[in-house]
Amino acid sequence: KQWYQRRVRGTSCLFVLLCFVSDQMVSLEVCIDSVESAIAAVKGGAKRLELCSSLFEGGLTPSHGMISHVKKIVQIENEKVDLFVMIRPRPGDFCYSNDEIEVMREDIRNAKNLGVSGFVFGILDTNGNVDKEKCKILLSECHPLPVTFHRAFDMCVDPFNSLEDIINLGFTRILTSGQERTVIEGLELIVDLIKRANGRIGILPGGGVTERNIGKIVKETGVSEVHVSGRVQTESPMIFKNTRCFMGGELRVSEYVKAVVSESKVQNFISQANN
Numbered sequence: 001k002q003w004y005q006r007r008v009r010g011t012s013c014l015f016v017l018l019c020f021v022s023d024q025m026v027s028l029e030v031c032i033d034s035v036e037s038a039i040a041a042v043k044g045g046a047k048r049l050e051l052c053s054s055l056f057e058g059g060l061t062p063s064h065g066m067i068s069h070v071k072k073i074v075q076i077e078n079e080k081v082d083l084f085v086m087i088r089p090r091p092g093d094f095c096y097s098n099d100e101i102e103v104m105r106e107d108i109r110n111a112k113n114l115g116v117s118g119f120v121f122g123i124l125d126t127n128g129n130v131d132k133e134k135c136k137i138l139l140s141e142c143h144p145l146p147v148t149f150h151r152a153f154d155m156c157v158d159p160f161n162s163l164e165d166i167i168n169l170g171f172t173r174i175l176t177s178g179q180e181r182t183v184i185e186g187l188e189l190i191v192d193l194i195k196r197a198n199g200r201i202g203i204l205p206g207g208g209v210t211e212r213n214i215g216k217i218v219k220e221t222g223v224s225e226v227h228v229s230g231r232v233q234t235e236s237p238m239i240f241k242n243t244r245c246f247m248g249g250e251l252r253v254s255e256y257v258k259a260v261v262s263e264s265k266v267q268n269f270i271s272q273a274n275n
Helices: 035-044 064-077 098-113 132-142 151-155 159-169 187-197 214-221 263-273
Strands: 003-008 015-020 027-032 048-051 082-086 118-121 147-149 173-176 202-205 225-228 231-235 257-261
Touching (some): 035 263, 064 098, 187 202, 187 214, 202 214, 214 263, 225 263, 257 263
Parallel strands (some): 027 225
16 A cells, blocks of 8 residues: 655644555544543544533533543553643633633643643633734643644634634644534635645534534535534433532533433444545
């Protein structure tokens, strides 16, 4: 078989991945927030895990213990799977104070020491532009690991100026729904971003991707990787259930329902993406 060099976007530098010419598969990044989901995603065929906590709130920084144990799980199940860690200290907007930046720096150092593969974060200023100076601070902590600029991109004021800023800062890829609620609704912008990026950075579609629409997304964008959740709801193993009270605010999920990644759904995503 012949080999060719496929350019893969790095942080401050580019690295080269050797791939087979024939039958290049569309790969999946699966977002997870539990050990159970990590195991299912890896067994289902995920190439990369995005490890978060609180996916109901859009994903926050996971705990030290969670990162450590998921890293061990990945090494046991499939050491070739990359583990990227979300760095987001709180829910809400992506405009962070100096104190919050210090928290994020410390979280990066801790996760780096645990041997993760890369990071995921995004920072905007009050006007909806990429906060280049604060991004530089965190990127220096992440170096030399690759970094994804997450869906804070979907909240920026000008996607094309932000694209150039993110490229110049040295991010590996941008996770985006095309500044719409779902990737399907944002396809036009995603295609434009891919054209403008012209191989300088990866554009990773994510947000509302389903087994029914992933084939259309891949066909219309030509991307080689897609971000999915692949989750299903499962019942809590609790026998006694006190339904008179709940944990958290009014907008909530039940304490007795878990959302976990389905191994079969991940397999179906891969099948549909490569159909």
